[in-house]
Amino acid sequence: MPQNKLTDRFGRTVNYVRLSVTDRCDFRCVYCMAEDMTFLPRQQVLTLEEIARVARNFVDLGTEKIRLTGGEPLVRKDILELVKEIGTYGLRDFAMTTNGSQLTTMAEPLRKAGMHRLNISLDSLDAEKFRNITRTGKLSQVLDGIDAAREAGFRGIKINTVVMKGRNDEEIPELIEFARKKQVDISFIEEMPLGEISEHDRGLALCTSEEVRDIIRKHHELVPATEDSGGPARYYRMEDSETRVGFISPHSHNFCSTCNRVRVTVEGRLLLCLGNEHSVDLRRVLRGNPVTDDKLRETIINAMDLKPERHHFSTNGDVQILRFMNMTGG
Ligand code: SAM
Ligand code: SF4
Numbered sequence: 001m002p003q004n005k006l007t008d009r010f011g012r013t014v015n016y017v018r019l020s021v022t023d024r025c026d027f028r029c030v031y032c033m034a035e036d037m038t039f040l041p042r043q044q045v046l047t048l049e050e051i052a053r054v055a056r057n058f059v060d061l062g063t064e065k066i067r068l069t070g071g072e073p074l075v076r077k078d079i080l081e082l083v084k085e086i087g088t089y090g091l092r093d094f095a096m097t098t099n100g101s102q103l104t105t106m107a108e109p110l111r112k113a114g115m116h117r118l119n120i121s122l123d124s125l126d127a128e129k130f131r132n133i134t135r136t137g138k139l140s141q142v143l144d145g146i147d148a149a150r151e152a153g154f155r156g157i158k159i160n161t162v163v164m165k166g167r168n169d170e171e172i173p174e175l176i177e178f179a180r181k182k183q184v185d186i187s188f189i190e191e192m193p194l195g196e197i198s199e200h201d202r203g204l205a206l207c208t209s210e211e212v213r214d215i216i217r218k219h220h221e222l223v224p225a226t227e228d229s230g231g232p233a234r235y236y237r238m239e240d241s242e243t244r245v246g247f248i249s250p251h252s253h254n255f256c257s258t259c260n261r262v263r264v265t266v267e268g269r270l271l272l273c274l275g276n277e278h279s280v281d282l283r284r285v286l287r288g289n290p291v292t293d294d295k296l297r298e299t300i301i302n303a304m305d306l307k308p309e310r311h312h313f314s315t316n317g318d319v320q321i322l323r324f325m326n327m328t329g330g
Pocket of ligand 2: 027
């Protein structure tokens with residue numbers, strides 16, 4: 001009889017899985033990737049069938065929420081097939097994080113394939129700054145993508161903004177007005193020390209959630225919302241708008257005690273914590289002989305014992321985790 005709940009040594013229930021479907025991307029955001037990234041050879045990458053199998057077995061073990069991420073999930077060929085398949089698993093919440101570059105054509109098909117919610121990254125409303133941050137991205141394409149997503153009728157759309165001093169911190173009020181006008185939620189993210197980057201000093205660029213909140217409070221009163229995501233985000237509401245404002249603060253908010261999530265990289269590494277290297281190789285099981293769902297579930301259940309109690313990010317800008325965010329599945 002399969003166990004239908006995943007729990008770790010600290011009594012936390014894991015019911016949320018973030019699946020990276022590719023390490024590739026059409027952008028090269030300065031905080032996420034090096035300019036000249038080398039991507040994984042195809043044979044090291046899980047097939048869509050293998051990813052679906054992992055997803056299905058997690059659902060059998062009580063997973064209620066799956067997020068597809070990457071890299072840029074919408075650059076993976078035939079991604080809609082995977083979305084359609086996972087869309088049949090009866091999840092309470094099925095979401096994707098995307099840079100928005102493909103949404104003008106993909107938003108409606110994604111919605112029809114069963115995706116419930118989208119997080120769309122947007123770090124600047126100024127075309128030149130947007131270009132500087134993403135290195136290859138075109139702002140107008142993403143703005144059109146956000147409109148296409150709104151028209152497609154998702155249950156929820158949230159903008160994700162990584163705030164960096166000297167790059168986009170001045171745009172916080174404008175981004176809030178944008179979210180209010182478009183009637184979408186917005187989260188401000190503290191940059192995390194994943195992978196070595198060259199274009200800015202993370203210690204100096206770090207703009208804490210506290211600082212972002214102070215800037216917003218000059219324009220709007222923020223009332224704490226009751227929702228708890230079980231993750232690093234804290235949400236607030238404004239009195240005259242439906243827009244929720246979230247703050248993702250891995251540095252200043254220790255969310256580890258309620259952590260309900262794990263990640264699977266596109267190579268099939270099950271990562272038990274964003275801020276630690278503890279992992280288990282699911283690809284070896286998926287490509288073993290014979291491959292059985294029992295073996296896969298057993299490996300996942302046993303892996304829970306490796307979930308560390310907490311992360312140890314520091315704010316001095318040092319790289320603590322060598323893998324980049326695109327490899328991690330942000
Ligand atoms: N390509 C998609 C996108 O950009 O939305 C999905 C993958 S991306 C790795 C997921 C999220 O991680 C994005 O919102 C991105 O801004 C964020 N991110 C990437 N590197 C980060 C870092 N070093 N610190 C904090 N957030 C980061
Ligand atoms: Fe690509 Fe997303 Fe990383 Fe930017 S944050 S480089 S869009 S994977």
